[in-house]
Amino acid sequence: MNFPALAVVVFFAASAAAQQQCGQTPVPPNLGSKEGNEEIVGGTNAQPYSWPWQVVWCKSGWFGCSLECGGSVIDNGWVVTAGHCVYGSTNSPSSFRVKVGVYSEDSSSESGEQVLEVQAIHLHPKYQANPDPQWDIALIELKTQVAYTNHIQPVCLPSKDSTVVVEPNSAWVTGWGTTTEDGSISKTLRQVKVPFVNPPTCEIDYPHTINEEVMICAGQKNLDTCQGDSGGPLVVQNPNGTWYMYGLTSFGQGCAEYKHPGIYSRVTAYCDWIAQTTSNKVQCQDPMNF
Template identity: 55%
Template sequence: MECGGSIIAPGWVLTAGHCVSDDLNPKNYKVKAGVFDEAKSDEEAEQVVTVQAIHLHPDYHAHPPHHDIALIQLSTPLTFDEHTQPVCLPKTDDAQLTAPGDLWVTGWGTFREGGDLLSRRLRQADVPIVDPTTCEKEYRRLLVEEVEFCAGKPGVDSCQGDSGGPVVSQADSGSWFQYGIVSWGKGCAENHWAGLYARVSPFCDWISTTTNSTVQCQDVL
């Protein structure tokens, strides 16, 4: 499975649990960073590193995914430059996850439900927050509000191949914070079926513990 992820430290990548849950052998994975055109293998900024360990959240539930988060520990640290940078993680998210929000999702996923061609180039979409009451009606009590949220509108959504990628918003300070991880949903960009995203802030303690305090969530300023 090809998935997205986000760099949260030189040696750590954040992704969705369902991207790795079927195979926790780190030897079967590589991480590419600094990529724009995924089809190319000679981009000047591209970095490819092997994986030392995969850490799946202990409460991960597969069908449908809940606590859908995992950490990838890299064998060698990434080099930060103008194409490869870490994203900040927020201590809290209530203000940012209030409709309509100002969230952006990125990835190399397919253009439509059931499509078999991934996007060659990194794409982005501005996905509006869907309030929990509306999302509950759409997904019939499948939403676990404590650890996930809904976002998107007809014609604007993440899709297959975007899983594990970040949902971010820019703070007043100019820093980008990651509030969600592409998780699951019914179809892509359909009416009455928003995308579901794992929240990041509820997992701050687990992230800190797993990374031996290398990664800490921050106040959003």
């Protein structure tokens, strides 16, 4: 199809504008220095709806939609989560739902919440389950599109991260995971700020485990994600206030243990695959290009 020159310019301008609207938080998160004794592990209850890309990846059943993992909205037709959250279930998209716009993970009646059916589950072709997850990412293609609101927004994906995911920088992680190792999940969304751990140090903590190409380490004793947080976002705000997701919660030894930070899937490793799988609807952006 041939577009008139003006139409082409308008089309690409609109596309660029749409890409730039990710990473916004109409309800500002509480980023104060208060450290809670309650746990995500080591975090606090989030300001309701202040992490508007956070989703519940859940199994659909007679009694609603039970939490399996976290995830993030990256486009009105796409969600990203960890590969191990969908491993073995890629042929059963109708068994799952994506719940967005909620503060309580078990909610069925929050104002503005949306529960969306899944069209397809795209597990990364290099995914390895054992001994620990590698290439741990999956894209969820939605059957119906997300309607963006003040409670529901997409997060941005970075095209580069070398100056961000290093000590002494930190990131924020969110989820409804267990509040202690092998404990009960949190009914309300929680958040915690975790420090990055450089690969050489992380390799000492996890001998012969860390693949720097596809993994990021972050966290310390008493500050960590836990069971049920898998697939959720690890985000950093760039200088102009836009939020970028640098990692997905993947695995770790226990929860918030000394010398065992959390391991996150490194988003920049997947930019080409994400663009290809989404037919270029989702593309990584330079987080410093503002």
